[in-house]
Amino acid sequence: MSYADSLVFKPARYGSxxxxxxxxxxxxxxxKCGEDGVVTEQSVEYYRRRAAGEVGLIISEGVPVDSLHxxxxxxxxxxxxxxxxxxxxxxVDAVHEEGGAIAPQLWHTGPKAMDPIGPSSSAAPPRKDGQARPDVRAMEDADFEQVIEAFVSAARISREIGCNAIELHGAHGYLLDAFLCPGTNQRTxxxxxxxxxxLRFPLEVVKAVRGAVGADYPILYRISQWKSEDEDKIKFRGPDDLEPVVVAxxxxxxxxxxxxxxxxLDPAFPDVSDRTLAGWVKELSDLPTVAVGSVSLALMCNDSYGGEMARVADPGPEIELIEEGEADLLAVGRALISNPDWVQIVRDGDWRDLKPFAMSDLDTLA
Ligand SMILES: Cc1cc2nc3c(=O)[nH]c(=O)nc-3n(C[C@H](O)[C@H](O)[C@H](O)COP(=O)(O)O)c2cc1C
Structure with a gap:
């Protein structure tokens, strides 16, 4: 079945x-960079291929906002x-040449940094590769100013080089999320x-960035229930926990x-209803939302990125989320790594022709 007439494949406008x-x-x-932190020509072509495959908005890999922490x-x-x-x-120019839009994801890894800082001092969370990390240092006044300035500067640069929007990484246990979680924020x-x-510090960052980029420039903010190192720890136990955060x-x-x-597609609070988390966030905040997670992928296992291989699945139910107005944009991750032309294949109704994602796809920037 062709999805060409679905709302998800129609244009949209968000601010500028x-x-x-x-x-x-x-x-x-x-x-995939060298230690100089310079994006390579392979990355330019990697992003160009997704834009040429007609992705609407490319949200980039995480871009650290400074070289300190x-x-x-x-x-x-x-x-x-x-x-x-x-x-x-x-x-940015390559994505624009192919008709796409791009938002860099501005990232502060905080407690998970090489030289970690966070809301509170603590033993550093273990690294996935088992290597030891230095302990997390509690942020002091000067750190607060420095981090805000770093986000502001990264946002300004993004705008100056023609990025269409920015995304602030407020999810997955990184710095802004670490402030939100009672487990990692023990400040008094x-x-x-x-x-x-x-919420105070994440909001200070958002306000400072908003002041720097102007009223019309879209700011996306990524939130999550889970953190990679502690997936069972749920932050929002129900809509009442979620509402003050998304409204603020x-x-x-x-x-x-x-x-x-x-x-x-997972219900966020199954005891309450089968509404998804993106649906709840939209309902409570009155903002457009991006839904994401296992779009066109089946057979996810429980390790970080879905086991060795995931089978392909019909993305129809997620496309329906947009159709029904439960979310506004649909983000695709791993399936776009294995299929730069995902949009064209799915729009034409050929999702069965998608290549299944394999962990080995991450070895190269194809
Ligand atoms: C290799 C890889 C790297 C990722 N890096 C980031 C990241 O830098 N920032 C982020 O917010 N999420 C990151 N994620 C999570 C993805 O953005 C996405 O939420 C997740 O893969 C689920 O979508 P999918 O099932 O379509 O892959 C990463 C995922 C993968 C597979």
């Missing part, structure tokens, strides 16, 4: 950004020096304790909430 359809590429860190490893692409900025501009000052305090983010200046889930 126009997208030719509502399919986004989910942010995926690839760790933001990065969790040496081979992620920065956007600070003239060389790093010029290389990102080549990505105005940044810890009740939710309005735990909207009031601080966020335009679109990107709701990170493992399966876009």
């Amino acid at each position: 950004m126009s997208v030719r359809n509502r399919i986004a590429m989910a942010p995926m860190t690839r760790r 933001a990065a969790d490893g040496p081979t992620v692409p920065h956007m600070e020096t003239a060389g790093q900025i010029a290389a990102w501009k080549r990505v 000052d105005e940044y810890g304790g009740p939710i309005e305090n735990r 983010l909207r009031e601080a200046g966020v335009d679109i909430l990107h709701v990170s889930t493992e399966r876009a």
Whole structure:
């Protein structure tokens, strides 16, 4: 069945950004730079291929906002020096040449950084590869100012080189999320304790970035229930926990909430209803949302990225989420790594021709 007439393949406008359809590429860190943090020509072509495949909005891999504490490893692409900025501009130009829009994901890994900082001091969370990490240092006044300035500077640069929007990474246990989670935020000052305090720093970042980029420039903000190192720890036990967070983010200046889930279709609070988390966030915040998680993928296993291989599945039910107005954009991650032309294949009704995702697809920037 062709999905050509589905709303997800129709253009949309968010503030100053126009997208030719509502399919986004989910942010995926690839760790393929040299230690200089300069995005390579292979990355330029990797993003160009997804734009040429008619992805509406490319959300880039995480871009650390500074070289002090933001990065969790040496081979992620920065956007600070003239060389790093010029290389990102080549990505932006390539995406535009192919008719796409692009938002870099601005990222501070906080407690998971190489030189970690966070709301509170703690033993560093274990790394996936089992290697030890230095302990997390609790942020002091100067750190708060420095991190806000780093987000502002990265947002300004993004805008200057022609990015159509930015995404702030507020999910997965990284710095902004670490403030939100009571488990990682044990502060006793105005940044810890009740939710309005735990939200304070993420909101300060959003407000400062909004001030720097102007009123019309779209700011996406990614939130999640889960954190990679502690997936059982649920942050939002029900809509009442979610509402103050998403409303405050909207009031601080966020335009679109990107709701990170493992399966876009899963009910967020099954005891209440079968509405998805993206659906709840949209309902409670009155903002457009991005739904994501296992679109066109079946057979996810329980390890980080879905086991060795995932089978392909009909993305019809997720496409329906957009049709029904439960979410506004649909982000596709792993399936777009194995299928740069995902949009064209699915729109034509040929989803059975999608290549299944395999972990080995991550070895190269094909
Ligand atoms: C290799 C890889 C790297 C990822 N890196 C990031 C990242 O930098 N930032 C982020 O917010 N999510 C990241 N994610 C999560 C994806 O954005 C997405 O939410 C997840 O893969 C589920 O979507 P999918 O089932 O379509 O792959 C990553 C996922 C993968 C597979």
